[in-house]
Amino acid sequence: MSVRNPFCITKVEAWPIALPLLAPFVVATGQMDVARNIFVRVTLRNGAYGYGEMAPFPDISGEDQEGSLQAFPIAAKECLGQSATQFRKLSQRLGEVASFAPAVRCGIETALLDALCRGMGIPLWGLWGGADVRQRKTDVTLPIGPLDQIVETARAWHARGFRIFKMKVGHEVDEDIRRVEAVYAACPQATFVLDANQGFSLDQARECMGAMEQWHLPVLLFEQPVAREDLEGFVALRRRGTIPIAADESVRSLEDARRLIERRAVDVLNLKITKCGVVESMDIAGLARASGIRLMIGGMVESRVAMGCSWSLVLGLGGFEFLDLDMPLLLSVDPIQGGYGYEGPALQPWEECGLGMEMRQEPSSAIVVE
Numbered sequence: 001m002s003v004r005n006p007f008c009i010t011k012v013e014a015w016p017i018a019l020p021l022l023a024p025f026v027v028a029t030g031q032m033d034v035a036r037n038i039f040v041r042v043t044l045r046n047g048a049y050g051y052g053e054m055a056p057f058p059d060i061s062g063e064d065q066e067g068s069l070q071a072f073p074i075a076a077k078e079c080l081g082q083s084a085t086q087f088r089k090l091s092q093r094l095g096e097v098a099s100f101a102p103a104v105r106c107g108i109e110t111a112l113l114d115a116l117c118r119g120m121g122i123p124l125w126g127l128w129g130g131a132d133v134r135q136r137k138t139d140v141t142l143p144i145g146p147l148d149q150i151v152e153t154a155r156a157w158h159a160r161g162f163r164i165f166k167m168k169v170g171h172e173v174d175e176d177i178r179r180v181e182a183v184y185a186a187c188p189q190a191t192f193v194l195d196a197n198q199g200f201s202l203d204q205a206r207e208c209m210g211a212m213e214q215w216h217l218p219v220l221l222f223e224q225p226v227a228r229e230d231l232e233g234f235v236a237l238r239r240r241g242t243i244p245i246a247a248d249e250s251v252r253s254l255e256d257a258r259r260l261i262e263r264r265a266v267d268v269l270n271l272k273i274t275k276c277g278v279v280e281s282m283d284i285a286g287l288a289r290a291s292g293i294r295l296m297i298g299g300m301v302e303s304r305v306a307m308g309c310s311w312s313l314v315l316g317l318g319g320f321e322f323l324d325l326d327m328p329l330l331l332s333v334d335p336i337q338g339g340y341g342y343e344g345p346a347l348q349p350w351e352e353c354g355l356g357m358e359m360r361q362e363p364s365s366a367i368v369v370e
């Protein structure tokens, strides 16, 4: 790499952060009270820098903060001296050296893309083509919990303008059905995305789906009803029902996406940059669109850094139908300033360079690779 290349990566830093949730985030496979994430900063030779976030969710992806911090230096060294303008090549390399740590790949990729766009003087969504730059509404997640409490929480979101509730199910099917019915009774304008996080057997998923149909509950999507490898279960549910089926845990790579599409196992793919990085997520989006598969985008428990990068894909690539970009609203802290904002359920585009964000606080210590 030429010593004069202004986009050459000269420094990569990472530091752990703790993001407490407003309420425990309970899903079929586990629970989280505090997101133990990691912020990343990449600096270029021209002085431009950018931020990224690793959001490992132990009960969903098996990754955690400690493991991610251990994998970070190995991945970061691959980027030193390389040009951020070759981010596709770097993404592939990170996918190879950190194949066991996709959150690490995601965090470094996001930071080098943010730095590149700051260096170029364009917002991150501009790098993807600015196909659909307008405000968009997100759903809001209602975790598994006691019925009264969930209904009260739903009412509060409803009063703030939220109309799409992403209900976590997959725990106990009768209770799950009762919870959806109760929220609908309290918020009759609501529509629903059900997310079982692999928690149901095929029979339970059928029962849940049947109840939604029987009671005419407006369910837009049934996400990850069964185990990630149970593609036959997906196929059977698709054949049976009128509710579109979405894959989340079952799509963690381009290869997974290809398999799901070939088997005609899904109507919708839920992309998350933490599962396979930014570039591979874009490749999955391209494959899905070419194959007539509808697109959803979501995230792990994460701040506006990772979610801002996902939002940039919505604005830049276009074609995303379902937005599940509510996580920063469920945190009790916002560790950054600037960048995109929320007005009720609507995410606003931003005009500043890169992600347009700054840290509220400098880290007291960081792992530095330079």
Ligand SMILES: [Mg+2]
Residues within 6 Å of the ligand: 195, 197, 223, 224, 248, 249, 270
């Ligand atoms: Mg999900």
